Amino acid sequence: MKPASIITMIVAVLLIIAGFVTCLVAQNIAESEGEMLFAEDRDYGLVNTIDLAETAISKLELNVQDAKIQIHGQSETSYIELVNFRENYYSFSDSNRVVSFSEIPDVTSMLKFWENGVSFKGIRYLLTFREEEPEGEKVINIYLGGENIDLKIVSITGNNCEVTLDNLAYNTDYTFQLAQGDIRINNTRNASGLTVNGTDIAMDLQVSAFSNCNIQCSNLQFVGYRTTLPITTIDCATVDMMLRPNQSIGSLNFNIALDNGSVIVNENNLGNSFVQNISSNNRFELTAVSGSVTLKEPPSQAEITGGGSN
Numbered sequence: 001m002k003p004a005s006i007i008t009m010i011v012a013v014l015l016i017i018a019g020f021v022t023c024l025v026a027q028n029i030a031e032s033e034g035e036m037l038f039a040e041d042r043d044y045g046l047v048n049t050i051d052l053a054e055t056a057i058s059k060l061e062l063n064v065q066d067a068k069i070q071i072h073g074q075s076e077t078s079y080i081e082l083v084n085f086r087e088n089y090y091s092f093s094d095s096n097r098v099v100s101f102s103e104i105p106d107v108t109s110m111l112k113f114w115e116n117g118v119s120f121k122g123i124r125y126l127l128t129f130r131e132e133e134p135e136g137e138k139v140i141n142i143y144l145g146g147e148n149i150d151l152k153i154v155s156i157t158g159n160n161c162e163v164t165l166d167n168l169a170y171n172t173d174y175t176f177q178l179a180q181g182d183i184r185i186n187n188t189r190n191a192s193g194l195t196v197n198g199t200d201i202a203m204d205l206q207v208s209a210f211s212n213c214n215i216q217c218s219n220l221q222f223v224g225y226r227t228t229l230p231i232t233t234i235d236c237a238t239v240d241m242m243l244r245p246n247q248s249i250g251s252l253n254f255n256i257a258l259d260n261g262s263v264i265v266n267e268n269n270l271g272n273s274f275v276q277n278i279s280s281n282n283r284f285e286l287t288a289v290s291g292s293v294t295l296k297e298p299p300s301q302a303e304i305t306g307g308g309s310n
Helices: 003-032 107-115 123-128 301-305
Strands: 040-042 045-051 057-065 067-072 079-083 090-095 098-103 138-143 149-159 161-166 173-186 191-206 210-227 231-245 254-265 273-276 283-295
Touching (some): 057 067, 067 149, 149 161
Parallel strands (some): 057 098, 067 161, 149 173, 161 173, 191 210, 210 231, 231 283
Antiparallel strands (some): 040 045, 045 079
């Protein structure tokens, strides 16, 4: 080997060693100042916190498998907690008003990901490269608050996910593409649209309002309590629904048709269909092969005060 090549190799090795030492020193300095360069081991898992306080956010875009996703509004500041995700196995960006997160399933796809032009996260992540996944459930906690939030779109794609929206009051379109999943929505108002596509979906909507709703899936379990859904279209194979809307049943348009099953309105079994046309702009349409749909009047003030639910 030529002397120049040997010298080059020695310099390269020294630079790598210097890089590792620099990362270790930086980690110690950051920890002494209360900042974390790597994920922090807490009681509920390995947590990587990303500060979004200075980030303008118009869109959240998540692509994740087998995880719990929780999006909370009315926070003092904006930040994300990534719990039990291997640091080299996801991509994250917060540019152009879009916050995006996507899992990278394995080393092979990760290398291909880099080849496609996405920059390497940095040598510091090699210090925590994990062959095995962290123990515990994968969780994404997103807290939104402050003046930089003008949320227009939330898009979540994945499989076997549990999604929770809580205390959100943005004019937002929510789109979920889930093969299997649970969707829980509480106290989410002023929302523009709710679109759900999937196979086996369980939905629980509490004290929320959407201007339009479109649900298409094979199997649907649906609970709606004190929920406003003026324009709604639901198409599924099997359905199990309990709906207590904000408005009186008599003030709404309905077109519910089941090939086999029952529609129960205020404890009256109407067979496998219910059609009601009145002079209003709302529309609730549901078609299914089989199942049951139960409609009840809105809860009284006494029920609400006493904590009554479905």
